[in-house]
Amino acid sequence: MSYDLVVEGDLDFVDLASAAQDLICADMFPIVGDGGPDAIGIAILSKRTTLDGARDQLRAFLATLEVMGATIHDLYTGSPIEHESDIDELLARVFE
């Protein structure tokens, strides 16, 4: 099972698809239509990399999203990811 995020906002899909190549710990895909805002889905997988690797990749990627002003929703908790500690909690679940 993956741990899933949805990112919503004014997104640059071209830059995000490029960044997806460096996010080895996750599958990423666009979410358009279906009556909602532009978004991307992120499915984080434990089997692709180490905890440290995933942490570094996610922090770098989330910094890209922050520049765009995007909102990140953790579908497991139903809450937004706003702080680095949220990433740590997420990764603790993924790699437990």
Add this chain to the structure above:
Amino acid sequence: MSIVDRALALVGADPIPFALVERSTGGPQYASLMATNSVRASIMGRRFVAAHAADATGYALAVDAFVRIEGERRDAIIVEHAMAGAPTAEVVACPYQRVDGALSFGDPLPYRIRPSALVPLDPNTLDWGVITPDFYAAGDNRAIHVVNHALEVDDTRTVRFLRARARVFDRHLPASPPPTQECTIDIRGQHVPASRQVDLAARLGDVMAKVTFLRDEEDN
């Protein structure tokens, strides 16, 4: 004079991001892009360009940024530009110096190529990397998604997530035998009424051949 030159001619002493759309009829369309950073300004600019694409002959987006040239940090105006009919835009970095309060530009340097903002972009056509099914039965080409989402308050994002993921898988799974997808939704520990489960399954019905709910024993 190129559209890059025409865009640079519009850059003031205190550069403000802007979008310029040149048209086949009427004068050019211009918009200042007020945003907190150059990335957001560029996103706003591409939306402006797309909204005026019908009679556009070309466009330029100009944002102020820093670039590194031979290890040295330089001020530069980044100009994204394309002419109508071209599938891609060229992005160039135009380093500048302040001379007597005005900007003096060096030669534009190639920076990157990206899809033209005049062409509608389907993000599904971009390369998003690999897909990883939770379970995959190769014999009947069946992918099974397993999710554990907080569904007591809202399931809209879950539905959009699963529908989009299924569409991505449809493009990646082998063509033969015809691929099918199923979904198992773990709602143990949550109160999700039966009527909402039926509704959720219905909203996934056109992309998932089967939707199964993993419930607490007392709910079965």
